[in-house]
Amino acid sequence: xxxxxxxxxxxxxxxxxxxxxxxxxxxxxxxxxxxxxxxxxxxxxxxxxxxxxxxxxxxxxxxxxxxxxxxxxxxxxxxxxxxxxxxxxxxxxxxxxxxxxxxxxxxxxxxxxxxxxxxxxxxxxxxxxxxxxxxxxxxxxxxxxxxxxxxxxxxxxxxxxxxxxxxxxxxxxxxxxxxxxxxxxxxxxxxxxxxxxxxxxxxxxxxxxxxxxxxxxxxxxxxxxxxxxxxxxxxxxxxxxxxxxxxxxxxxxxxxxxxxxxxxxxxxxxxxxxxxxxxxxxxxxx
Amino acid sequence: xxxxxxxxxxxxxxxxxxxxxxxxxxxxxxxxxxxxxxxxxxxxxxxxxxxxxxxxxxxxxxxxxxxxxxxxxxxxxxxxxxxxxxxxxxxxxxxxxxxxxxxxxxxxxxxxxxxxxxxxxxxxxxxxxxxxxxxxxxxxxxxxxxxxxxxxxxxxxxxxxxxxxxxxxxxxxxxxxxxxxxxxxxxxxxxxxxxxxxxxxxxxxxxxxxxxxxxxxxxxxxxxxxxxxxxxxxxxxxxxxxxxxxxxxxxxxxxxxxxxxxxxxxxxxxxxxxxxxxxxxxxxxxxxxxxxxxxxxxxxxxxxxxxxxxxxxxxxxxxxxxxxxxxxxxxxxxxxxxxxxxxxxxxxxxxxxxxxxxxxxxxxxxxxxxxxxxxxxxxxxxxxxxxxxxxxxxxxxxxxxxxxxxxxxxxxxxxxxxxxxxxxxxxxxxxxxxxxxxxxxxxxxxxxxxxxxxxxxxxxxxxxxxxxxxxxxxxxxxxxxxxxxxxxxxxxxxxxxxxxxxxxxxxxxxxxxxxxxxxxxxxxxxxxxxxxxxxxxxxxxxxxxxxxxxxxxxxxxxxxxxxxxxxxxxxxxxxxxxxxxxxx
Numbered sequence: 001x002x003x004x005x006x007x008x009x010x011x012x013x014x015x016x017x018x019x020x021x022x023x024x025x026x027x028x029x030x031x032x033x034x035x036x037x038x039x040x041x042x043x044x045x046x047x048x049x050x051x052x053x054x055x056x057x058x059x060x061x062x063x064x065x066x067x068x069x070x071x072x073x074x075x076x077x078x079x080x081x082x083x084x085x086x087x088x089x090x091x092x093x094x095x096x097x098x099x100x101x102x103x104x105x106x107x108x109x110x111x112x113x114x115x116x117x118x119x120x121x122x123x124x125x126x127x128x129x130x131x132x133x134x135x136x137x138x139x140x141x142x143x144x145x146x147x148x149x150x151x152x153x154x155x156x157x158x159x160x161x162x163x164x165x166x167x168x169x170x171x172x173x174x175x176x177x178x179x180x181x182x183x184x185x186x187x188x189x190x191x192x193x194x195x196x197x198x199x200x201x202x203x204x205x206x207x208x209x210x211x212x213x214x215x216x217x218x219x220x221x222x223x224x225x226x227x228x229x230x231x232x233x234x235x236x237x238x239x240x241x242x243x244x245x246x247x248x249x250x251x252x253x254x255x256x257x258x259x260x261x262x263x264x265x266x267x268x269x270x271x272x273x274x275x276x277x278x279x280x281x282x283x284x285x286x
Numbered sequence: 287x288x289x290x291x292x293x294x295x296x297x298x299x300x301x302x303x304x305x306x307x308x309x310x311x312x313x314x315x316x317x318x319x320x321x322x323x324x325x326x327x328x329x330x331x332x333x334x335x336x337x338x339x340x341x342x343x344x345x346x347x348x349x350x351x352x353x354x355x356x357x358x359x360x361x362x363x364x365x366x367x368x369x370x371x372x373x374x375x376x377x378x379x380x381x382x383x384x385x386x387x388x389x390x391x392x393x394x395x396x397x398x399x400x401x402x403x404x405x406x407x408x409x410x411x412x413x414x415x416x417x418x419x420x421x422x423x424x425x426x427x428x429x430x431x432x433x434x435x436x437x438x439x440x441x442x443x444x445x446x447x448x449x450x451x452x453x454x455x456x457x458x459x460x461x462x463x464x465x466x467x468x469x470x471x472x473x474x475x476x477x478x479x480x481x482x483x484x485x486x487x488x489x490x491x492x493x494x495x496x497x498x499x500x501x502x503x504x505x506x507x508x509x510x511x512x513x514x515x516x517x518x519x520x521x522x523x524x525x526x527x528x529x530x531x532x533x534x535x536x537x538x539x540x541x542x543x544x545x546x547x548x549x550x551x552x553x554x555x556x557x558x559x560x561x562x563x564x565x566x567x568x569x570x571x572x573x574x575x576x577x578x579x580x581x582x583x584x585x586x587x588x589x590x591x592x593x594x595x596x597x598x599x600x601x602x603x604x605x606x607x608x609x610x611x612x613x614x615x616x617x618x619x620x621x622x623x624x625x626x627x628x629x630x631x632x633x634x635x636x637x638x639x640x641x642x643x644x645x646x647x648x649x650x651x652x653x654x655x656x657x658x659x660x661x662x663x664x665x666x667x668x669x670x671x672x673x674x675x676x677x678x679x680x681x682x683x684x685x686x687x688x689x690x691x692x693x694x695x696x697x698x699x700x701x702x703x704x705x706x707x708x709x710x711x712x713x714x715x716x717x718x719x720x721x722x723x724x725x726x727x728x729x730x731x732x733x734x735x736x737x738x739x740x741x742x743x744x745x746x747x748x749x750x751x752x753x754x755x756x757x758x759x760x761x762x763x764x765x766x767x768x769x770x771x772x773x774x775x776x777x778x779x780x781x782x783x784x785x786x787x788x789x790x791x792x793x794x795x796x797x798x799x800x801x802x803x804x805x806x807x808x809x810x811x812x813x814x815x816x817x818x819x820x821x822x823x824x825x826x827x828x829x830x831x832x833x834x835x836x837x838x839x840x841x842x843x844x845x846x847x848x849x850x851x852x853x854x855x856x857x858x859x860x861x862x863x864x865x866x867x868x869x870x
Contacts, residue, residue: 102576109569265408
């Protein structure tokens with residue numbers, strides 16, 4: 001394969017995975033921005049999304065059902081987990097991290113019980129390919145990017161234009177004043193945690209047909225999520241999206257020249273360098 | 287005496303049990319005990335950072351793994367004897383921790399937690415990629431090593447005693463360090479970093495030292511683990527291993543050294559016996575235990591027991607006499623015979639926030655031995671003036687001269703070292719430390735922090751601490767946690783903290799705010815007594831207090847000095863009355 005087709009392929013792949021990563025990272029950063037809780041179990045919710053899809057695709061043969069149902073179910077699960085484990089310790093930030101770590105432990109082993117230790121795959125729901133620089137490229141991947149972009153765009157509008165969104169931003173800026181003005185902060189916290197969980201699960205659903213589904217697939221992705229949210233600025237919407245795309249493109253381009261492990265290390269080091277120069281990350285105002 | 291004998295007996299019995307234990311159990315359990323000791327050291331290493339310095343690390347597996355690899359690689363490639371390999375493992379972990387700590391201590395809060403995870407994962411992936419060196423997840427094996435003579439690590443008893451000696455020695459060393467002046471300074475950063483900085487502590491450097499000790503101990507634990515099992519794998523570096531010491535420490539009790547050891551013993555033993563019955567459910571159970579523990583017993587087993595014992599002892603003790611300041615017996619402060627030379631001279635001081643000029647050309651001179659009250663309506667610029675004097679804010683223009691030296695624009699900790707101390711309106715103390723420890727932090731902030739000194743042997747510091755506590759009348763509460771003091775006593779402790787750095791000039795910002803009538807009386811007594819020792823500038827809204835205490839009053843209004851003079855003259859000043867009573 002020539003250099004140019006290889007480059008285009010990597011760029012398109014980086015674009016697709018960048019939007020999936022943006023979905024996951026937005027889920028985490030949304031929760032952090034509002035509740036100041038780092039959800040360590042976030043990666044496990046991504047795994048739940050993929051495992052749910054595997055289950056529904058195998059049992060009922062329908063990926064599309066999973067696209068609708070799984071994020072909803074995992075969102076409710078996340079909301080329940082928040083009420084049981086996180087909210088009681090919300091006054092101590094460091095304790096919330098530890099509580100979500102306990103959740104990770106539970107989630108991961110539940111995933112192991114349901115799914116078993118061996119990797120599995122989900123068939124492509126759109127079995128069509130289009131030519132791209134002399135190769136066939138699966139349309140489903142482009143569909144994934146489109147869905148992620150629509151959801152992220154919708155989320156942005158939702159936070160800007162709806163009552164709930166205004167409440168979220170108001171509570172984020174000053175909780176006490178928000179409560180004094182009658183904004184139901186406690187309810188908003190719980191719903192936002194659920195929303196963040198649903199976003200992680202949606203990422204898992206979309207990724208399931210193009211990656212290998214594993215019970216512990218959340219561990220590998222959480223490192224990227226963490227790097228994106230700190231480099232993008234914890235709680236920043238725009239920064240998260242930009243850095244997600246940047247990280248995946250950087251990985252894709254360096255994969256042309258180096259082996260995958262090395263290209264991973266290069267992109268990670270670039271992120272750590274950014275972090276050292278700018279402690280608060282890019283923090284693009286959104 | 288009873289208590290001391292009981293403690294000694296327990297210690298001897300515990301030591302004897304640890305020594306005899308391998309002969310009382312089966313061979314398999316002997317190995318389990320050895321591992322528990324190693325894991326306990328790992329948990330202690332985590333607790334040094336989390337429980338004492340307040341930094342949550344989810345990446346301690348990195349240090350554990352680096353220690354294990356340094357030891358194993360030096361054994362495999364250089365054939366060094368075990369003691370030397372052990373030292374190489376510890377040194378490697380220490381160096382690596384220095385590197386990580388230099389980056390991580392610059393980050394705070396959640397950023398810190400995330401960076402610890404990222405570092406350990408980056409290391410894991412790198413090691414996985416360098417299979418030819420690290421052996422990947424298959425790991426590296428090496429033959430059982432010979433300790434000396436006929437004793438080899440193939441013998442479970444040799445392993446047990448080697449580990450017991452190393453772990454107990456390190457436990458004692460760590461105990462010594464966390465109870466030293468250095469350990470106390472760590473707790474100060476954990477409890478109230480901003481206040482620690484105001485006392486002159488370098489928070490980054492303190493976090494760095496705690497991190498390095500913690501990482502080195504974790505590396506030694508990793509080295510021991512590799513030594514007793516004769517192998518090392520990349521899995522040691524994996525993030526999931528970092529979760530174990532977090533769990534053991536939280537359940538056992540963070541911020542104590544017995545806590546992580548007990549937590550390790552309980553959870554590792556439970557895993558050994560329960561996981562055969564509940565093999566699939568056990569990990570889920572562990573997650574639930576962690577959540578229940580952090581929710582309902584945030585102090586862990588040991589912390590909860592200690593708190594319970596203390597509350598029982600307090601209930602049994604007779605109620606302490608009302609906190610009458612020791613000094614509040616005489617009929618007022620010994621008047622200085624006339625006032626001394628100027629100590630603080632402020633010339634044409636201006637501070638603007640954008641278009642708002644909060645301080646607009648204030649001039650005033652405070653003389654040694656004086657109590658100066660600064661009053662004025664809200665927004666007059668009183669607190670801004672304090673912030674300028676203490677270097678919290680740089681002035682826009684003008685000069686501040688302290689004892690003949692121009693201190694305009696110096697940073698806060700330098701001005702603190704020159705001898706100006708202040709209290710703030712919102713009480714800022716170290717809530718989880720006792721009154722003595724709080725004051726101790728202030729006194730020792732002017733000394734070098736010795737990591738191995740016993741605090742009880744530092745007589746000079748102790749004497750000063752007791753003097754300051756007596757001065758503000760908190761003697762009866764010396765052993766109480768600051769968080770449990772009444773509001774009035776907390777304000778007194780705040781003043782004691784300011785005093786403990788031996789300032790020449792003390793700035794008090796509304797010391798009686800929110801106090802009851804009686805507490806206000808106590809506070810007035812204390813301030814009066816302090817005036818015999820140093821010059822005081824006080825911002826206060828309570829006019830009775832001002833009239834009673836002040837030698838001179840400065841009235842600020844809209845950032846300017848409206849009037850200045852003795853209390854009576856100021857009260858009769860028509861302009862002042864207008865500002866306070868009528869529209870200005």
